[in-house]
Amino acid sequence: MDYLSSITSPTLLIDEKICRANIQRMAEKAKRHGLNLAPHWKTAQSRMIGEWAKDYGITEISTSSIKMAEYLSGQGWSTIHIAFPFNVREIPRLNKIATDQSISVQVINPVTAQRLVDELAVPVEFFIEIDAGYGRTGVSVADFGLIEEILLIAKKSDKLNFKGFYLHAGHSYYMPDIPALYEQTRNALEMLKNKYSTEYPLLLTRTGDTPGCAVMEDFGEIDEMGPGNFVFYDLMQEKLGGCDKSDIAVALAVPIVDINRERNEILVHGGGVHLAKDVLLEADGSNNFGEVVYLNESGWEIPEVQNRSYLKSISQEHGIIKASDALMNVAEVGQLLGILPVHSCMTADAMGGYLSLDGKIIDHCEGSHADK
Amino acid sequence: MDYLSSITSPTLLIDEKICRANIQRMAEKAKRHGLNLAPHWKTAQSRMIGEWAKDYGITEISTSSIKMAEYLSGQGWSTIHIAFPFNVREIPRLNKIATDQSISVQVINPVTAQRLVDELAVPVEFFIEIDAGYGRTGVSVADFGLIEEILLIAKKSDKLNFKGFYLHAGHSYYMPDIPALYEQTRNALEMLKNKYSTEYPLLLTRTGDTPGCAVMEDFGEIDEMGPGNFVFYDLMQEKLGGCDKSDIAVALAVPIVDINRERNEILVHGGGVHLAKDVLLEADGSNNFGEVVYLNESGWEIPEVQNRSYLKSISQEHGIIKASDALMNVAEVGQLLGILPVHSCMTADAMGGYLSLDGKIIDHCEGSHADK
Known part of the structure; x- marks a missing residue:
């Protein structure tokens, strides 16, 4: 039968062969460009598909909620990043999973940074999310005052550790000119890296919507890519030319x-x-x-x-x-x-x-x- | 706390008081018009909210899938109606739940009727769904040939028993003139009842989208109303004037x-x-x-x-x-x-x-x- x-x-049927080929292709592209691929697991949301991904050298993933991070924790990921402006009501849950699993979060305002400093029981890294001009979420790229306010708060803590800048160019879904968009993204992240790397020599920059990661061939100085949808793709991505x-x-x-x-x-x-x-x-x-x-x-x-x-x-x-x-x-x-x-x-x-x-x-x- | x-x-928060008031109001309206209220449970999808509904004399409900019917079976409902053109791949599951729970289904073509006649192991009632002109699903109201073909197939069986005509005027969501729409619905169901009640004296007619049931005051000869959304209502219904x-x-x-x-x-x-x-x-x-x-x-x-x-x-x-x-x-x-x-x-x-x-x-x- x-x-x-x-x-x-x-x-919902899944073709493992196609899915593995998608992961492998993106992993090879990341490697070719010297980037670390840390995919966004909001698409697959699956431990088993996570096992497939590990076969292609992927060790770090992102989630869009703490619930999803809880689900994926303890499965051997080097870090799970919660790629969503952190919700302070979830600090107790964060303390719980971050005890046994390396977790990073995203911070975009001083209130959240301060609450984390006050209430974190275990070390957690954080990205500052940068607003790519899409306007959905993040600190405006030129708002150094706000960036430094957040960094200053974090400095008072030995638990809240700065990891770098995260920029999600989600408007690539609506803009035909992806290369022009990526020039913005590259410039923004390069500028921030130059500005802050003296003080934070290990800081990383991550970007990566699927249309951009699929289409682009020049990632400049960006360190990491974090696309999600590429694991499955869909008709929207096909229309955008990514698959x-x-x-x-x-x-x-x-x-x-x-x-x-x-x-x-x-x-x-x-x-x-x-x-x-x-x-x-x-x-x-x-x-x-x-x-x-x-x-x-x-x-x-x-x-x-x-x-x-x-x-x-x-x-x-x-x-x-x-x-x-x-x-x-x-x-x-x-x-x-x-x-x-x-x-x-x-x-x-x-x-x-x-x-x-x-x-x-x-x-x-x-x-x-x-x-x- | x-x-x-x-x-x-x-x-998702639920205010039980508001929910009960919505159910009570619709139950009273149905009673005032001499109609049986058999609400569509695709909105609430809940056993507990079903218990609340029973407090207002509701004994029969509808679902939109066999899975939902399985979930609600054995909870004391006199009948659960699966208000969706029946999917013949689910006959084995239907046989299973219909053993202990009275179930009715919806039939709109002879192929499905024949498969049910051939494979039903226990008695099940069926409505013929009538296309209200909305064009989504159902037998066209004037297609007596098709209606009679389905009835003739069912007659060969002692398990597939004709219950009546079901008409979902779902286009009330898009049409400003609900009273005009209901005149169509009333006329269609009255005509069908007159035409077939000699042969099927117990046949019932059921209709009932929420906008119609909330707004209308003249249901003519219709026997049953089956709205769903009214249990919760929402901004769409408020815009349509139903709440x-x-x-x-x-x-x-x-x-x-x-x-x-x-x-x-x-x-x-x-x-x-x-x-x-x-x-x-x-x-x-x-x-x-x-x-x-x-x-x-x-x-x-x-x-x-x-x-x-x-x-x-x-x-x-x-x-x-x-x-x-x-x-x-x-x-x-x-x-x-x-x-x-x-x-x-x-x-x-x-x-x-x-x-x-x-x-x-x-x-x-x-x-x-x-x-x-």
Whole structure:
């Protein structure tokens, strides 16, 4: 019995071969550029996939919440970085995991730095996050006053140790000119390193959204890259030019529940609670919530462009596929189709687990975003 | 110690009093109109909240997946309806739960009807779902050929028993003229009932999206209403006129991690993995992913209109609040704020659990949408 026959309901499939190839390619690129690859594990959120990553020399990862850091701690990582402006309500939990696992955090204001100085029971390193101009979060790159205020507070402590500067150029998702963007990032981090390395000779600079890390070939003096999505990729990344569709390592298996032959539409059990609601726009202005692939015993096959089918609308549990003639010719109620996700981080988080192509369940941090 | 001091990370709060009042109001409305209220439990997804509902005479509920039906079975419901076009791959699971729990399903094509006739081991009732013109799913209201084909297949079986017609007017979310829409729905269901009640004297008709059930006062000959969202309501429903903000029974507690006094913005830990990504548009065209309420020991307080603050952008874990001056004056790093959700069904599903105002954990069907 192959893995498909065991599936009754929407299930997130992972192709280990594709996933390993993605990790290996990024690890080799980092090595070629003399960078340390410390990937962001908010995409995979998995201990098992962490084991795969270790095969390519990866020793340090990031998480986006303390819950995820707790889940991944004690698994042999040299450091786990919580890549989110630190939330002072979580200091007791931080003290607990940082006792047995090296942890680093992110600090962007003096209040948080002071609370850490006052309440840390064990040593923790911190990055100062720099606002890349994206404006989401971080200290403005030219606000030396604020940077030095934070450093001064940390200096009073033997537990809160400065590690370097972290810059997430998340606006690469919205900007066509990634090289120009990276020139900004390189310049900002180089300037900060020059300015502070006399006092902090070991300071590191880290950057790395997936589009940038996938596309760029000049990282200047940057020390570390921290992309996340590249482990799986998705349709959004393909659109940005960071990968091919054949590099996408996850697909949601969905059962066909109805076929509308007048409208060339297929109704599947697969909606917003499975895929999340990220969406791309088609050339004709219609929505695309994910693209159909044909599942087979060894994985999935991507249709030729002229036979492309995609999810044109979703609700909480329903998905409606705008089907090509080729798909209409073979589709049957009760069959499974695969859907390549628009945003794999959100899909993996929504599904909370994976099925490998040899029928094994691959773990995912449960309720990584909620304390139940 | 009140419930707030125990919260370190994003947590979904539920106000039992508001929730019970919502259920009671809808139950009284149903009774006033001689309708049976069989609410859709895809919103609450909770056994405990089911117990609250039973206090108002509710005996039958719906789910949107077999997993959720499994979770709620054996809890004393007279029938659990799986309000989703039935997925034939789940027949073995259906046979299993329907042995001890009365279950009804939804059928919209002959292939599914035939598979059920061939493979059902225990009696199950079914609704034929009628396409309300929304076009998402169901048999077109005038396609008597298809309706009769399904009925004829079911007749061959002593296990697949016709219960009636189900019509979900989900387009009420997008149409301003709900009364006109309900005239269509009433006419469609009345016509079908007249046409088939000679042969099926016990047949029932059920409809009921929340906007319609909240707003309408004329349900004609319809027998049952099945709204879901009304248990919690949310900002979307408030915008549609179905509730007041003070009727919203859930709020996401989020910790403040940074405050930007130049931009009047507050960064919180609370993003797409917590709230989901449903969004409303403000009058000025900006996005609104949820509105700020002030948390206190007994629940939350909604600011005056002129002091309104809302989430203007979210990413996977981050949320940025556009803050009123009043909020800027009191906000501190480390405080908790409450966020009223845009779409409470998706938020509850993302969070997978609730905290009551007296500090108790309220259950939510775990991974209701995925088999891990």
